[in-house]
Amino acid sequence: MSQDLTNGAAERADVVPEESAIRPVINVVLAGVGGQGSVLATRILARAAALAGHEVVTSEVHGMSQRGGTVVTTVRYGDEVLAPAIPEGQADFLVAFERLEAARHLALVRPGGAALVNDQRIAPSIEALKHAAYPDDLQARADTAGVVIHLCPALRMARELGNDKLSSTVLLGALANQLLIDGEHWRQAVRESVPPRTVEANEAAFASGSEWAVERPTFSS
Amino acid sequence: MEHVLAGMKGEGESTAPAQAMEREDGVAAGSSELLSGNDALARGAWEAGVRVGAGYPGTPSTEILEALGRLPGVDCEWSPNEKVALEVAVGASLAGARAIATMKHVGINVAADPLFSVAYMGVNGGLVVVSADDPGMHSSQNEQDNRLFARHARIPLLEPSSPAEARQYAAAAFTLSEAFDTPVLLRSTTRLSHGTARVQVGPRSDVALRPYRKARTKNVVLPAHGRELHRRIEEERIPRLATEAEAWAEVLEPGPGDSGDVAFITAGVPTLYVREAFPGAPILKLGMTYPLPTSTLRSFAETYESRRIYVVEELEPVLEEQVRAMGIHVADRTWPRYGELSVGALRGAVQPDPPGETATGSDPEARAAPARPVPAAVAPLPIRPPALCPGCGHRGAFHGLARMDAIVNGDIGCYTLGALPPLDSMDTCMNMGASIGMAHGMEKVLPEEQRRRLVSVIGDSTFYHSGVTGLMDVVYNRGAGTVVVLDNRTTAMTGHQAHPGTGTRLDADAAPRIDIGAVARALGVEDVRSLDPYDLLDAWRTLDDATRSGQPTVLIAEKPCVLKERITFGEPVVLDADRCTDCFACTRLGCPAIEESGGRLQVNELLCNGCTHCQQVCGNCNAGIDIPLVLELVDQGRMAEAFEVLMRANPMPGIASRVCPHPCDQDVNALGFPQAETYAARHPKLIDRFPGRADRISVRSVERYVGDWGLANLDLAALAPAEERPGSVGIVGSGPGGLTAAWYLRRQGWQVTVYESGPAPGGMLRTGIPPFRLPREVLDGELDRWRAIGVEFRTGMSIGRDMAIQELQEAHDAVMLAVGYHASRGMSLPGSESAPASVLHGLDFLRRFNDGEEPDVGRRVAVIGGGNTAIDCARAARRLGSTVKVIYRRTEAEMPAIPDEVEEARLEGVEFSFQRNPVRALTADGSLKELECIAMAQGEPDESGRRRPVAVPGSEESESFNTVILAIGEDADLGFLEGSDVSINGRVDVNFAGATSCPGVFACGDAAFGHGTVTQAVGTGRRAAELAAQYLNRKAAAQQ
Structure with missing residues (x-):
């Protein structure tokens, strides 16, 4: 697996007792804006992890998520997973579907963790912008939090494939063969999770994300 | 007895059959699946052979019944409310089937009546009630703990901790129910219901129907029967259950x-x-x-x-x-x-090692969260709360309610989002169906002025749930309430579930549709009308008429949910950036498709579905006045209300109507409101007086008409704030921006002090605008309003000279900077130093003229510049008897002055010389004799987009003048901000709403937003005041 992505989660002393074959618990936070497909992406990740033989626990808080609000979900997997939500500051990885939501959820990631961020801006409401500006300092915030940022032009790539909504699958494609899940399990999870008539388009989006990741020297080792 | 749970533990080992069976639902029995807690609860109930499920949608419970409905062999229904749902489940249980009722925690309150009695009666087939609680209130109005209901109702309570246990407990709950002849309360929470994990699933048990038997002493809870049933609960059931609990x-x-x-x-x-x-x-x-x-x-x-x-x-x-x-x-x-x-x-809460004791096997350091570098101060991030979707019909209804300043008793659903700013159109929201009864109660008490603005707003599903009974009460008890039913034909907020009005059932079969209008009429409501929320003015007229009708009225806004039906009304709205006046009136709709970028607005064409709400509110008024409503009210002769609507956006209509360049006229007439021809016939004086525009409503004339009505008729005493608030604002500058901010802040009850460096308030209105444009009786007449509501003016106080900005910040909870553009720009004019008395700065000249002085400017005056100051100087000098020529270095089309003022100046005999610029003053004996000017050609475009004027060598010519007035522009004098936390960039550095870099300091008018009209200053003053008020509210709340 790539060390860059999990940034050494497997080597963390607090999750891997010495001389143990127990796989570490991987904690992933997914954050986006209602309507971006982050709930579906959460289900795909959970299914992929389950196919890879992990115990999986997810948590999502929704209800108003379709109305353009922040949506944050968590996926935890490994040999034994307990609490549904990830303790603050202990996520290994953040998948952010939008830049502001990336900045907002950096605090959930542990120092040394990483974030894959869709390079997309979705304007918050004018009412919200009266009180705070859209941040231009994502990188600086990540540096402060000790989190490595990988910016992926998933929206642009999805648009090239003809459908903006594929950007969440593009983003998942960039995670193929990462996070202790094989590419084949990822692809199977995508096939089994998306609406049947969109399987082909989602497979293409996933492949496109995977290719992007391979071409990124900082992204795969 | 055999413990119920025996055989259920170690699930997958004992209950799964040897080989997996493929079920209709696609989940193989005996296999393990990723299931949410809700899916698992449904699965467990299904495996236990449940035959009937009933519930009402509510987060986080909704998916239980949806999942159960997808499984074969279960009759599932969305009931109109939780009480009915539980009654249905009880009936099914008594008839011999295993039955389940599902709801969110507050639903149990609605179902409590049957719950407490079925606890006495017991069951026939197993009966399970699921309560999905919401600690943390992710999507609820309270976080009541429904475990208390079990103790109160004397029934067993099961609490699974994971999806696997949810399945296991749900199945075992039916056995428990039958074994102990009791309903069982199964409690989930958001984290369980909306979390997923691997669950080992099993096959459906073949549970036979139990025969129905009449059992009067058990199922008829008369007092005599109830006494015995209660005794049995306390003496037999609870002790037996306590033993069972051990397992x-x-x-x-x-x-x-x-x-x-x-x-x-x-x-x-x-x-x-x-x-x-x-x-x-x-x-x-x-x-x-x-x-x-x-x-x-x-x-x-x-x-x-x-x-x-x-x-x-x-x-x-x-x-x-x-x-x-x-x-x-x-x-x-x-x-x-x-x-x-x-x-x-x-x-954090449980410290394993109290002070003085030694850890015995654990390193507390290892438990603490990993150390994180101390973050530097970073800017806060904008929040992203949920909002009504673009094109949502609810928005139009709430806009109408805001227009009529309604007192709105709201209810529970998507439309509760109408309570949030900027719509801010809901006074109350308590529980399902409460709106109608609450409004009826308010109607009994409120004084007439408030009573006639009372409205209740309820959604379709909520109306069926429990609005019907409230409406019955209104009719029966002689109320006159106006009820708006926002009928989007679905239970939208919980994810589009069916209800009695959708024509579908939970399993999507066709179903009879229960007509809300017919229900209302059957209840005795004679006035049932439809309300079209996509025609904003019509929606207001309907609401306005209904609330004045004096009888119960039901207005049904039947417009399908745009999200569910994927509705597109037309092409995305195109915003003409060249003509947008940045008044932000459209942003009061709170539409997510309208976005802000760099202080300008744009429509996100991916989000916009062409509903045209924003076009209908665009009057292109810099102050954001609701022009269509003012025109409508004037047309109806409702002057006091027209004046009140004007004052919502502009506290100085008398002033503004005399000095505003009224960009609104073109747009309002283009919108065809309200049929200009009819208006012209009825209000001939309110039609444009310029030749060729006789068919156009003159919005400026309407504003002046209404503004002057206010000057003559307004009861100043009635304007006093309704309450005093504990916070003070210091406003620097008493021009139109500062006055506007002072007005809105004071009207809300904040303590407002306005600091003015001059001898009288008014700022540029007094020193810059001559009386022939703005009569002083109008200026002073309107300024009386500020004193009447208790704004304190401290004149002769210059911040920076008499008081430091830091002192001001300490003296007040918030500061508003509205210092305007009062520093004249200079220009190098060789020779002019020999005749200082003949070279005047425009603002100085105007100040003297406006003070009543008659400066001796001689027979011939040159005014340099093309802005409003230049035109005012020219017209003032003309009134002093001089011949006046305005010399401007660009073309007439590029003049920033208001075209009508230029036209007036021409009519008064002012001459114009375009594309010329002075280069030298020729003087003698300390007086100006001639001004040498050079011709200017158009060069490359500059940063303003206009072509840069370039001098044409050899084109110099001289002309005789006695005085030259330099009016080539003004700047803000911001020296007093040096050393403060307020950053400046030539102006006060603000965001689009008027927030500066320093918390608690806001800014408006020219000094923050650049050179603009009086009306623009009014607009920015109101917006900055809104922001300051929110800041003061937060500060006051924090101090309480």
Whole structure:
């Protein structure tokens, strides 16, 4: 697996007792804006992890998520997973579907963790912008939090494939063969999770994300 | 007796058949699947052979019944409300089937009546009631702890901790119900319902229907029967259940990592938090949490007597109080009685090693969250709350309610989002169906002025749920309420479930559609009308008429949910950036498709579905006046209301109507409101007086007409704020921006002091605008209003000279900077130094003229510049008897002055010389004799987009003048901000709403937004005041 992505989660002393074959618990936070497909992406990740033989626990808080609000979900997997939500500051990885939501959820990631961020801006409401500006300092915030940022032009790539909504699958494609899940399990999870008539388009989006990741020297080792 | 749970534990080992069977639902029995807690609850119930499910949608419970409905062999229905749902389930149970009722926590309140009685009656087929609680209130109006209901109703309570247990407990609950002849309360929470994990599933049990038998003494809860039933509960059922509870308790023995000094009693999801936060610690996990397993509790407490025993639970201390009542000593709770628990919160609250004791096997450092570098101060991030979708019909209804300044009793659904700014159109929201009854109660008490603005707003599903009975009350008890039913033909907020008005059922079959209008008429409401929320003015007219009708009225806004039906009304709205006046009136709709970027607005064409709400409110008024409504009210002769609507956006209509360049006229007439021809016939004086525009409504004339009505008729005493608020604002500058901010802040009750460096308030209105444009009786007449409402003016006070900005900040809770553009720009004019008295600065000249002085400017005056100051100087000098020529270096089309003022100046005999610029003053004896000017050609475009004027060499010509007035522009004098936290960039550095870089300091008008008109200053003043008020409210709340 790539060390860059999990940034050494497997080597963390607090999750891997010495001389143990127990796989570490991987904690992933997914954050986006209602309507971006982050709930579906959460289900795909959970299914992929389950196919890879992990115990999986997810948590999502929704209800108003379709109305353009922040949506944050968590996926935890490994040999034994307990609490549904990830303790603050202990996520290994953040998948952010939008830049502001990336900045907002950096605090959930542990120092040394990483974030894959869709390079997309979705304007918050004018009412919200009266009180705070859209941040231009994502990188600086990540540096402060000790989190490595990988910016992926998933929206642009999805648009090239003809459908903006594929950007969440593009983003998942960039995670193929990462996070202790094989590419084949990822692809199977995508096939089994998306609406049947969109399987082909989602497979293409996933492949496109995977290719992007391979071409990124900082992204795969 | 055999414990119910026996055989259910170790699921997958004992209950799964040898080979997996493919079921219709696609989930193979015996296989393991990722299921949410809700899916797992449905699965468990299905495996237990449940035949009837009923519920009402509510987060986080909704998916239970949806999942159950997808499984074969179960009759599932969305009932109109939770009470009916439980009654349906009770009926099915008595008839011999296993039945389940599902709802969110507050739904149990609605279903409490049957719940408490079926607890006496007991069951025939197993009966399970699921309550999905919402600690943390992710999507609820309260976070009541429904475990208390079980104790209160005297029924067993099960609390699964994971999806696997949810399936297992749901199945076992039916057996428990039948074995103990009791309904069972199964409690989930958001984290369980909306979390997923691997669940081993099993096949459906073939549970036969039990025969129905009439059992009067059991199923008819007359007092005589009830007394015996209650005795049996207390003396037989509860003790037997307490024994059963022992089998649902599980002790986790100490393991690696145990600190040796704490032990835990817990249940449900918190079990997982305890296990993760304190690995290896001994835990007593309770599966049945009412009644409690007393033997297990006592033996656990004895075993760990030497340790501190914590009872870990969210919200109410339900377990803790019962455990303490048993005489068991437990540690004091160290986390709040509200909100959700988490691993981190628990780690923080429970210290394993009290001071003085040594850790015995655990390093507390290892438990603490990893160290994080101390973050530098970073800017706060904008929040992203949910909002009504673009094109949502609710928005139009709320806009109408805001227009009529309605007192709105709201209800529960998507439309509750109408309560949030900027719509801010809801006064109350309490519980399902409450709106109508609450409005009826208010109607009994409120004075006439407020009573006639009362409206209740309720959604379709909520109307069927419990609005019907409220409406019945209004008719029966002679109310006159106006009820708006926002009928989007679905239960939208919970994810588009069917209801009695959708024509579909839970399983999507066709169903009879219950017509809301017919229901209202049948209840005796004679006035039932439709309301079109996509025609904003018509929606207002309907609301306005209904609230004045004096009888119960039901207005049905039947417009399908745009999200569910994927509705597109037309092409995305195109915003003409060249003509947009940045008044932000459209942003008061709160439409997510309207976005801000760099202080300008744009329409996101991916989000816009062409509903045209924003076009309908665009009057292109810099102050954001609701022009269509003003025109409508004037047309109806409702002058006081027209004036009130004007004042909502512009507190100085008399002033503004005389000096504003009225960009609104073109747009309002283009909108065709309200049929200009008819208006012209009825209001001939309000039609454009310019030749060729006789068919156009002159909005400026309407504003002046209404503004002057206010000057003549307004009762100043009635304007006083309704309440005083504990916070003060210091406003620097009393020009139109500062005055406007002062007005809106003071009207809300804040204490307002305006600092003015001159001798009288008014700023540029007084020093810059000559009386022939703005009569002083109008200026002073309107300024009386500010004094009447208690704005304090401190004239002759210059911030920076008489008082430092820091002192001002200390003296007030918030500061508003509205200092305007009062510094004249200079220009190099060789020779002019020899005749200083002949070279005047425009603003100085105007100040003297406006003060009543008659400066001696001689026979011939040159005015240099092309802005409004230049034109005012020219017209003033003309009035002093001089011949005046305006010399401007660009073309006439590029003049920033208001075209009508230029036209007036021409009519008064002012001459114009375009594309010329002075280069030298020719003087003699200390007086100006001639001005040498050079011709200017158009060069390359500059940063303003206009072509840069370039001097044409050799084109110099001289002309005789006695005085030259330089009016080439003004700047803000911001020296007083040096050393403060307010950053400047030539102007005060602000965001689009008027927030500066310094918290608590706001800015408006020219000094913040650049050179603009009086009306623009009014617009920015109001917006900055709104922001300042929000700041003051937060500050006041924090100090309370």
